[in-house]
Each structure stands twice: as structure tokens, then as C-alpha cells.
Amino acid sequence: MSKKLFIETLGCAMNVRDSEHMIAELNAHEGYELTEDASSADLILINTCSVREKPVHKLFSELGVFNKLKKADAKIGVCGCTASHLGKEIIKRAPYVSFVLGARNVSKIADVLHRDKAVEIEIDYDESQFAFKDFRSSPYKAYINISIGCDKQCTFCIVPKTRGDEISIPADLIVAEARKAVENGAKEVFLLGQNVNNYGRRFSGENEKINFTELLRRVSAIEGLERIRFTSPHPLHMDDEFIEEFARNPKICKSMHMPLQSGSNEILKSMKRGYTKEWFLNRAAKLRSLVPDVSISTDIIVAFPGESDADFEDTLDVMKQVRFEQVFSFKYSPRPLTEAEGFTNSVDSEVGSHRLSALQAYQDTILDSISAAMLGKEVEVYFEELRSDGYVAGRSDNNAVVKVKGSEEWLGRIARVKITEVSRSVQYGEIVA
Ligand code: SF4
Incomplete structure (x- = not known):
């Protein structure tokens, strides 16, 4: 049976991409498959953000929760920006954490995994090979x-x-x-x-x-x-x-x-x-x-x-x-x-x-x-997401979130949409072509 990986990603798009890199490396070198259930995972990763204070405070309470629900032999790793700036302090405060991996060091994930209590947070590290194994969370x-x-x-x-x-x-x-x-x-x-x-x-x-x-x-x-x-x-x-x-x-x-x-x-x-x-x-x-x-x-x-x-x-x-x-x-x-x-x-x-x-x-x-x-304008929308409320959602060329009634047949397609209802965060419309 394959090993299971649960990963939580906080912060910006760069963190999303770092998580994709780690998923790909762990799959290719260690055979891990993704799971959405942390309690069944063999490895739990939190990819952290430290740009603001809140997510840093949240980290330790979340670690406590994961430690309680994880399988007895599962490992927990802390990655990303908070890992870089707190380093070994994380293991001091949460001794059940298996390793700490900084945002600059994601390419070392398959190695650090096997070194108990490893702290890899070198920021002078020059990743001279930037080509990672491939994993994408969205096909679109x-x-x-x-x-x-x-x-x-x-x-x-x-x-x-x-x-x-x-x-x-x-x-x-x-x-x-x-x-x-x-x-x-x-x-x-x-x-x-x-x-x-x-x-x-x-x-x-x-x-x-x-x-x-x-x-x-x-x-x-x-x-x-x-x-x-x-x-x-x-x-x-x-x-x-x-x-x-x-x-x-x-x-x-x-x-x-x-x-x-x-x-x-x-x-x-x-x-x-x-x-x-x-x-x-x-x-x-x-x-x-x-x-x-x-x-x-x-x-x-x-x-x-x-x-x-x-x-x-x-x-x-x-x-x-x-x-x-x-x-x-x-x-x-x-x-x-x-x-x-x-x-x-x-x-x-x-x-x-x-x-x-x-x-x-x-x-x-x-x-x-x-x-x-x-209201009444026509925009080109690239549909990427099927919502549970019977809508498909995507973004217009100029980045407005647009929803239309529809099914998965629209996913991955670009269509012209007439806006029929507006709000501050999302626009609704009908496909016209
Ligand atoms: S120091 Fe921070 S805010 Fe300034 S450009 Fe760099 S990442 Fe952006």
C-alpha cells in the first residue's frame, strides 16, 4: 500500500507552488500519495506563511491538533517561511515535530524526511537545479x-x-x-x-x-x-x-x-x-x-x-x-x-x-x-471550478470572478459571458458564445 501525505498550505501562490514541488518530489522518490484526511496520513506537512502575525500564532495550535489526531507512527514536518524564521524553536516548542524545512530548501524534502529532528533553513542555499518532478493541483x-x-x-x-x-x-x-x-x-x-x-x-x-x-x-x-x-x-x-x-x-x-x-x-x-x-x-x-x-x-x-x-x-x-x-x-x-x-x-x-x-x-x-x-458587459471567462451550487466559476481576462449556471462540460473552456448580476466579489452571467 502506498504511503499517504496530507499537506496544508498557507499564504501566497509561491507557497502553493512550493507545496506542489514537495508533493511531486515525495511521490517520485518516496511513493507518497495525497490524502485529504490527516488522521490517515503517514506524513503531515504544514507549509507556513510568516508575512503576517496571525498564521504564525495559528501554527502551534494547529500542530497540537495534528499531533492528537495523527496515526501513532506518522511524522509531522513544518515547512515554508515560518520554518525559515523560527527554525529549531519549532521543535523546542513542539517536540513531536519530526523536521523543519525552510522556504528556500523545499528541494531537500525527500532527504530531510529521513533525518529525525533535522532543521534545514539555509537561505544562502543556491538551488542550482530548479527542475522538480511534476505535480499540478489544477489541470487548467x-x-x-x-x-x-x-x-x-x-x-x-x-x-x-x-x-x-x-x-x-x-x-x-x-x-x-x-x-x-x-x-x-x-x-x-x-x-x-x-x-x-x-x-x-x-x-x-x-x-x-x-x-x-x-x-x-x-x-x-x-x-x-x-x-x-x-x-x-x-x-x-x-x-x-x-x-x-x-x-x-x-x-x-x-x-x-x-x-x-x-x-x-x-x-x-x-x-x-x-x-x-x-x-x-x-x-x-x-x-x-x-x-x-x-x-x-x-x-x-x-x-x-x-x-x-x-x-x-x-x-x-x-x-x-x-x-x-x-x-x-x-x-x-x-x-x-x-x-x-x-x-x-x-x-x-x-x-x-x-x-x-x-x-x-x-x-x-x-x-x-x-x-x-x-452589468450588461460581455467578458471572456476561463472556467476552472465546479461549485456545489450548480455553478461553474472562472475568471475574466481582467480577473473578475464570474459564475454561470452550468456543469463540468465548461471546465477548461473559455467562453464569452454576459454579466447579468453583480456584487463586490463575484459577478453572475450567461454564456453567449
Ligand atoms: S522585501 Fe518583501 S515587500 Fe519588499 S519587494 Fe521583497 S518581498 Fe516584496
Whole structure:
């Protein structure tokens, strides 16, 4: 009988892809098959996120639950960003954990599994072979890493300490992976990295030096591939060449993530983001002028240390001018190993909560008018998910979630849909072609 693997993945798309890599390696080298039942698993993995405080706190309570329900001889492994930053502390606090594997070290999963109490969290580790065995959780969309790590020094962010320096993955490997995914039926590839449009900055060995715009051109030349998405681009690297390729290349989906973080130049400086409010607005305006239907999403942190009412107003001003289609907003919480952890000018917690509510309420008014304007429009939707309520769901080219009444026959197909009912988070429609 095959061994069973239960895996829980928290956090971002990069973690989803890391989990896929670990599943593939464990299957190919150790014969593990996936299960959704942790109590029957021989190995339980938690792939953690440490960007915010909550999932880190949750980790130890979850570990306790898994320890109680697991089979007597089953192993528990902790992987990902929290594994990188807490390291052996995890085994100290939860001695039943068998091993700890950092986000930069996922390729060592089949090895670490056999070393009791192993802690592999080296961030200088240069994975000079990036080709993993293949596993995809969706047959329709393929996540593909194009770089690992991050060279930026944003003062609030723990990622450079958990994922290490930025290294670009050779372009020929990326194109080959995308081609294989398309041959296996995927119509969409999703290129992943902390700063995708900084691609090409550093390779691990002798490799052809190309930038992200050229990489997009090469991936889009793959026959049978219909859609390309990517995350996250950095506003600093949104040069004209990149925006113009985004606008003119029909395979690139017209949704752009532009992580603003703050609209105040003072706060942006203190965050070490490397751009100004004016630069950000200029880039967003260029995008909107070249691609009128583009949807722009963003991340915003409120109550960063030193944020005054006027700084907060600057953030609202950017929201007013850009009219983001989606905003992921958070109240600042200090993260370990970051520069901002030592900042002493923190904002009162209640003030922070108040600002967050005000910002979210303001975004809701923007969203209401954006979604109302979608009523009656026709959009191209790629259907990827069968819902239990008799709907199939997918995303429009510009990333709106769209549901239509239908069955699995629509899965993996792109269809034209007329929007008949709208809400802030999902649009409903009818297939017209
Ligand atoms: S760019 Fe900044 S926020 Fe993004 S991963 Fe790098 S350090 Fe973190």
C-alpha cells in the first residue's frame, strides 16, 4: 500500500507552488500519495506563511491538533517561511515535530524526511537545479516560478530573511515548463516571483541574460497557450517597455497587481519602497491609458510607524485617483527580523483599526460603482471550478470572478459571458458564445 501525505498550505501562490514541488518530489522518490484526511496520513506537512502575525500564532495550535489526531507512527514536518524564521524553536516548542524545512530548501524534502529532528533553513542555499518532478493541483492553470528570493529591503517585510537573495531561474527552463503544462492541457500559466519584473537581475550560473519583458514574449510564443498571468510586479520596475508589452500582447491577461503599501512619500521612504506617490500614479495612469479595461489590484498597510493623518489621507488620495479593482489592506504589525520592528514611533492600535475600517469602507464605495458598471458587459471567462451550487466559476481576462449556471462540460473552456448580476466579489452571467 502506498504511503499517504496530507499537506496544508498557507499564504501566497509561491507557497502553493512550493507545496506542489514537495508533493511531486515525495511521490517520485518516496511513493507518497495525497490524502485529504490527516488522521490517515503517514506524513503531515504544514507549509507556513510568516508575512503576517496571525498564521504564525495559528501554527502551534494547529500542530497540537495534528499531533492528537495523527496515526501513532506518522511524522509531522513544518515547512515554508515560518520554518525559515523560527527554525529549531519549532521543535523546542513542539517536540513531536519530526523536521523543519525552510522556504528556500523545499528541494531537500525527500532527504530531510529521513533525518529525525533535522532543521534545514539555509537561505544562502543556491538551488542550482530548479527542475522538480511534476505535480499540478489544477489541470487548467500552471503556476511557474521564475525567480526565488528577494533583494529588496522593505523595512516591514520578513521575506528576504526567509526566502533569501533573489535568483532568476533560467528562461529556457521556464519556457520548457510552460510548454509542458500546455501540452498537458493548461491554457493559462501564472508566472511567480517576489518581484517578477525584476527578472534577470541575477542568475545562479552562466545563463543568457534576459529581462521580464523578453521572458513574457518567449512564453507567449508557445502554441496553444492562451493566457499569461503573473505576480507580483514591483511598481519601481514598471518601465515603459514592460507596460507597453503588457498592453500590446494579447495573451497577457489585463490585470495588474501594483502593491502600493502607502500613498505618503514620507512613509514610502521609511518603508524603503524605492518609488514615490507621483511615480506610482504616473505608472497607473499610463496603464489605464493604454489598457482602458485593465483591472489594478494593490496591497496597502495602514498605521505603519510614524503614519500621520495626513499620510493616511495621501493613501486615500491614491485610491481615489487610481480606483483599484481590488485592495488587500492590513493594519501594520511588526514582524521579527525586519528593520521596522525596531521603529519606536508606532501608531496607536485603535487609530490603526479606525483607519483600516475607513479605508475599507471607502474601497467598498469604489467597488460598488466598478461592479455596477459591469452589468450588461460581455467578458471572456476561463472556467476552472465546479461549485456545489450548480455553478461553474472562472475568471475574466481582467480577473473578475464570474459564475454561470452550468456543469463540468465548461471546465477548461473559455467562453464569452454576459454579466447579468453583480456584487463586490463575484459577478453572475450567461454564456453567449
Ligand atoms: S519587494 Fe519588499 S515587500 Fe516584496 S518581498 Fe521583497 S522585501 Fe518583501
